[in-house]
Amino acid sequence: MSAKAKTPAVPAYADTQLRGKVLRRIRSRPTTRGAAILLGVMVLLALLAPVIAPQNPHDLASLSVMDNRLPPGEAGMTGVTYWLGTDSQGRDMLSAILYGLRTSLMVGLSATLGALFIGISAGLLAAQFGGAVDAVIMRVVDFMLGFPSILIALVLLASIGRGVDKVILAIVLVQWAQYARLMRASALVERRKEYIEAALNFGLPTRYIMIAHLLPNSVGSVLVVASISVASAITLEATLSFLGVGVPVTQPSLGLLIANGFEFLLSGEYWIAVFPGIALVLLIVSLNLVGDRLRRSFNVRS
Numbered sequence: 001m002s003a004k005a006k007t008p009a010v011p012a013y014a015d016t017q018l019r020g021k022v023l024r025r026i027r028s029r030p031t032t033r034g035a036a037i038l039l040g041v042m043v044l045l046a047l048l049a050p051v052i053a054p055q056n057p058h059d060l061a062s063l064s065v066m067d068n069r070l071p072p073g074e075a076g077m078t079g080v081t082y083w084l085g086t087d088s089q090g091r092d093m094l095s096a097i098l099y100g101l102r103t104s105l106m107v108g109l110s111a112t113l114g115a116l117f118i119g120i121s122a123g124l125l126a127a128q129f130g131g132a133v134d135a136v137i138m139r140v141v142d143f144m145l146g147f148p149s150i151l152i153a154l155v156l157l158a159s160i161g162r163g164v165d166k167v168i169l170a171i172v173l174v175q176w177a178q179y180a181r182l183m184r185a186s187a188l189v190e191r192r193k194e195y196i197e198a199a200l201n202f203g204l205p206t207r208y209i210m211i212a213h214l215l216p217n218s219v220g221s222v223l224v225v226a227s228i229s230v231a232s233a234i235t236l237e238a239t240l241s242f243l244g245v246g247v248p249v250t251q252p253s254l255g256l257l258i259a260n261g262f263e264f265l266l267s268g269e270y271w272i273a274v275f276p277g278i279a280l281v282l283l284i285v286s287l288n289l290v291g292d293r294l295r296r297s298f299n300v301r302s
Contacts, residue, residue: 035289042283046102053095054080058250063090069269085271087260093271096257097279103253104283107164108234111171115233116226118172119179120219126180127187127218128210137180144177149236157245167246171233178229179222186218228291231284238280254280 045052055062067076067090075081076090084093126137144152156170190196191214199209238255240246242262247253252260254276261272 029293032289032293035286038282039286039290042101042279042286043105045098046105049095049098049102053092053098055092055095057091057096057099057252065090069264069272071269072271084275085269087257087272088264093275096252097254097276100252100254100257100276101279101283103164103247103251104234104237104255104280107168107171107237107247107253108230111168111175111233111237112226112230114168114172115175115229116179116222118176120183120215120222122176122180123183123185123222124187124210124215124218126184127191128206128214134184138184141177141180144174145181149174150239153236153240154243154245157240162245162248164247164251167237167240170240171236174236175229175233179226182225183218183222186221187214190214190218224291224295227294228288231287231291234280234287235284254283 050056057063064077067078067082067086068088070076070082070086072085072093073081073083074085076086080092082092082094084097086092087096122137122141126134152174153170156173157166160166160169196209196213199213237246237253238258241253241255242259244259247256249256257276258273258280261269261274261276264270264272265274
């Protein structure tokens with residue numbers, strides 16, 4: 001009998017039942033349901049920013065210095081009403097927030113995916129081979145987790161400079177270690193189960209066992225944690241941009257918009273920093289609520 005025939009099969013309806021249970025739990029909580037709707041709306045607004053934004057904040061030709069620091073709801077020199085006001089450069093704050101939301105989400109998702117790939121690969125190798133491979137990888141993980149994330153990111157960006165790609169690289173190098181540790185722990189549990197022993201007894205290649213058996217059965221908890229870590233990545237990017245070492249001024253994120261308006265808070269022109277701050281808070285809170293509900297739904301004990 002072939003190896004595939006001996007490998008225990010999971011019922012086809014199991015995944016469908018699990019997805020249905022998760023969706024029911026999300027819908028059963030009004031707070032989580034509202035957070036999921038808000039998150040979906042914000043993602044949609046970010047994707048459609050070039051279409052629905054009244055102004056392209058990156059196009060200097062469309063900006064008018066005469067319209068700088070206008071309060072919300074006031075019309076500019078051209079008769080256009082700026083519903084969220086303008087900043088010190090005459091940019092429409094609504095347009096700037098939509099484009100900033102787009103940048104923040106892109107950085108957070110890209111950094112999380114990159115960190116996931118590295119962390120899952122490292123954790124899987126450590127669990128499968130053990131010994132010296134496990135020791136080396138986990139000592140590197142311990143070293144990375146021994147320092148504050150913001151400190152490592154600041155040192156990296158001070159060395160390589162500003163830029164969206166550089167911010168993504170810095171966040172990836174900060175976050176991969178936590179995924180590696182979690183993946184290793186999950187994979188070690190799976191390696192002790194009978195189906196892995198059966199695959200080894202059949203003489204299946206190590207690479208096949210890792211990819212076809214160990215990876216799919218160990219990665220679930222890591223993906224759930226990653227859904228929460230997207231908010232952490234966005235928060236870290238906003239912090240770096242606020243400190244002036246994150247994204248460049250030509251491609252502002254929500255953190256950089258807050259930094260640009262911080263100096264005007266005490267002068268009564270609150271909207272330049274407050275409105276991007278509200279957008280950032282709503283984005284992070286909605287991501288955390290949805291991610292926490294996913295974590296609870298996939299947790300066997302709860």
